[in-house]
Every structure is written in C-alpha cells, then in structure tokens.
Amino acid sequence: MNKYDIIGDIHGHADELHALLEILGYQQGSHPEGRKVIFLGDYIDRGPKIREVLETVRGMVDAGQALAILGNHEVNAMRFHAIGSDGEHLRPHTDKNTKQHQATLEQFPDPAEWSEWIYWFAGLPLSLDLGGIRAVHACWDHAALTELSSIGRLDGAMLEKYSRKGTPGHETISQIINGPEALLPEGYEHETADGTMRADIRVKWWINLNGATSREAIFPHPPAGPGHPVIPDLPPRNLPATSAYPADAPPTFFGHYALKAPSPASILPNLACLDYGTGKGGFLCAYRWDGEREMDPAKFIATHQRRTR
Numbered sequence: 001m002n003k004y005d006i007i008g009d010i011h012g013h014a015d016e017l018h019a020l021l022e023i024l025g026y027q028q029g030s031h032p033e034g035r036k037v038i039f040l041g042d043y044i045d046r047g048p049k050i051r052e053v054l055e056t057v058r059g060m061v062d063a064g065q066a067l068a069i070l071g072n073h074e075v076n077a078m079r080f081h082a083i084g085s086d087g088e089h090l091r092p093h094t095d096k097n098t099k100q101h102q103a104t105l106e107q108f109p110d111p112a113e114w115s116e117w118i119y120w121f122a123g124l125p126l127s128l129d130l131g132g133i134r135a136v137h138a139c140w141d142h143a144a145l146t147e148l149s150s151i152g153r154l155d156g157a158m159l160e161k162y163s164r165k166g167t168p169g170h171e172t173i174s175q176i177i178n179g180p181e182a183l184l185p186e187g188y189e190h191e192t193a194d195g196t197m198r199a200d201i202r203v204k205w206w207i208n209l210n211g212a213t214s215r216e217a218i219f220p221h222p223p224a225g226p227g228h229p230v231i232p233d234l235p236p237r238n239l240p241a242t243s244a245y246p247a248d249a250p251p252t253f254f255g256h257y258a259l260k261a262p263s264p265a266s267i268l269p270n271l272a273c274l275d276y277g278t279g280k281g282g283f284l285c286a287y288r289w290d291g292e293r294e295m296d297p298a299k300f301i302a303t304h305q306r307r308t309r
C-alpha cells in the first residue's frame, strides 16, 4: 500500500514548500521509502515564487512521486484565460478577478508559457479517492463528485459547461472547489482575511447544518472581540442542505479555508483541513499518512515545526 504525505495550499511559496518536503524526508522530489505526496490545489496567485512551486509540483507528478488536484485558483485561471462560445472570457476580466490573479499574471508575462500551464491544469483531477484516503480542495460532496466523475479533462466545452455563473454546472463545480456558502442575516457582515467586509460566509459542510445559527455554521470563525464584527446567533440566509460526514468514511483531506491556529489539528477523526494560510502569517501544513483509519495528532507536520519522528 502506498503511503502519502498530503500537503495543503502553497500559493507561490516555494521556499516553504521545499522546507516542508525536506522535513518530510523528500530528496530532489523523491522519498527514500517510496512515499508519495498528494497536493491539494491552489498553487498560484500569491507569493513570490509561483513558477518554482508549479515546477516542483509538476516535476513530482511527472516522476510518479506525487498526485495533484485542482484548487479554485487553478480553475479560475483556466476560466480567466479561456474564451467561451460567445467570444467572452469565461471568467470576466473585472478589477476584482484580475486583482485575484495579479501575482500570476506578473510572474508569467509570456502568454505562450502560461498557456502550457493552463493546459497542464486541465489534465488534473478535481478529487482523489484512493480507497484508504480521499482528497479534495474544499468539500467532499458525494453527489457533486459523482456528477463530475465522468467529465475527464476540464477544458473546452467541459470548462464552459462548468464556468457560467448561475448555471447548475457552475454550482456543482463550485461546491467542490469553493465549498458551500450562506449569507449572514440581513444587516450583518464579517471581515475576511484580506480585510474586506462581506455578507457571504463559508460553512461547515461536514455537519448537519439544519437549524444552525450563523455562529455555529461559519468556518473558520473570524476573530472575535472588540473591533471585530459580531457573528450573530441567528440563522444565516440560504443555508445549504448538508449532512454529517460519515464516521466510516476513509481519512479525507482538504485545503482552501486558510485556518488561523498556532498548530494543526483534525476536525473529525477522519477529516482534516490542511490549509493554515501560508504567506498570510500562517504556515504550510502536511499530514503524514501511513494507512490509519483515524488521524494521529502527532502526524500533522508544519513548516514551523521541527521533525518529530
């Protein structure tokens, strides 16, 4: 059985990636004990060394030393660069969308080179179910993943089908790469990590949210206390239907949520988020998986930790 080291969102932070791979025992992209890496997506759009991150990830995938899935930033990049059948970009080049993609645009001024990377993204899967272990960028939604399992490459007509905001296809793919969202009650907003005020919140998709208050549903919980907006004990609007993540499901790893915590931990015995906001004052995080059904708190490895075993 393969043993895997699962690594969360990197976002152009190649130095942290190389430090983490070294802690995990990888030498020039391969492990002496034959372990492999699973990368959880979001390789681009921030950080100073996006090209180096992509070259490391792709190099390990090509050499059979790693598996990589798509994050919302890669799918957004594909949409940003693709032209739809109506002649418009699948992701409109608004100020907001351009700003989100700015670091990548600056670090890849040659469109021919960037096209190559877009083509590579199109060959990556949206999720992995390896039997003993599962990986997805934001949300393991069985129904959405079943619908998406037949699409093959996410390019051309498939990309267009899953790109148009407001279409069922877009909802399906967004569920996987962005996770479900809701809205705070009328008149309430929260402060996002980048300092903007928003009414829409990410929610805990692994519990039954039926009847949950905004405070119970929001994930992660934003900073609380003086100077921070209050998350009310009132039901959010448009709360999605969710159910408890099955306790008998294999260990499942996701990224995306930029958690703020001094050290990593699992959410459930078989569920963990490995995105701890590297480059946003956090750290890059991995889980060292050896086939166990329940996660071991000692096997979360972060760039700010010394090797412990």
Ligand SMILES: [Mn+2]
Binding pocket: 009, 042, 071, 072, 073, 137, 177, 255, 256, 257
């Ligand atoms: Mn993400």
